[in-house]
Amino acid sequence: xxxxxxxxxxxxxxxxxxxxxxxxxxxxxxxxxxxxxxxxxxxxxxxxxxxxxxxxxxxxxxxxxxxxxxxxxxxxxxxxxxxxxxxxxxxxxxxxxxxxxxxxxxxxxxxxxxxxxxxxxxxxxxxxxxxxxxxxxxxxxxxxxxxxxxxxxxxxxxxx
Numbered sequence: 001x002x003x004x005x006x007x008x009x010x011x012x013x014x015x016x017x018x019x020x021x022x023x024x025x026x027x028x029x030x031x032x033x034x035x036x037x038x039x040x041x042x043x044x045x046x047x048x049x050x051x052x053x054x055x056x057x058x059x060x061x062x063x064x065x066x067x068x069x070x071x072x073x074x075x076x077x078x079x080x081x082x083x084x085x086x087x088x089x090x091x092x093x094x095x096x097x098x099x100x101x102x103x104x105x106x107x108x109x110x111x112x113x114x115x116x117x118x119x120x121x122x123x124x125x126x127x128x129x130x131x132x133x134x135x136x137x138x139x140x141x142x143x144x145x146x147x148x149x150x151x152x153x154x155x156x157x158x159x160x
Contacts, residue, residue, distance in 0.1 A: 002039045010055040023068045030071035041077035041102045046085040057086050066100045075102035095132035107142035122158045
């Protein structure tokens, strides 16, 4: 019932034109998504380490796009790892935009490893998100340094 998509690389054209193209494409897709009850999630990514040349890096722009499209079947996948690299300000960016977020992803930064091996205190982040009323899941997108079973147990302890 949920599909993750990226919006593509920056074409070099004016950002307004690229932004409008993304909105127009999502507006065209919205009726089909609504008909089948499928939520399409756009994902801002970081271009510093992982996705050089990608267009959508800002969660603010991702939320703008979702608001402009105006369909409950088009939302944002907020990847804490990517947004920590790109913009920081993780807790306010999530809790102030919960209606536009369908799913979370996480990994420790730097290195894209376990949550406890990074600069983000995931206990604090998860506590704030929980208090704000987030009821969704958080996907783990990292390469474990620990035994994978132990790694998952530790992630569950952090996520609650």
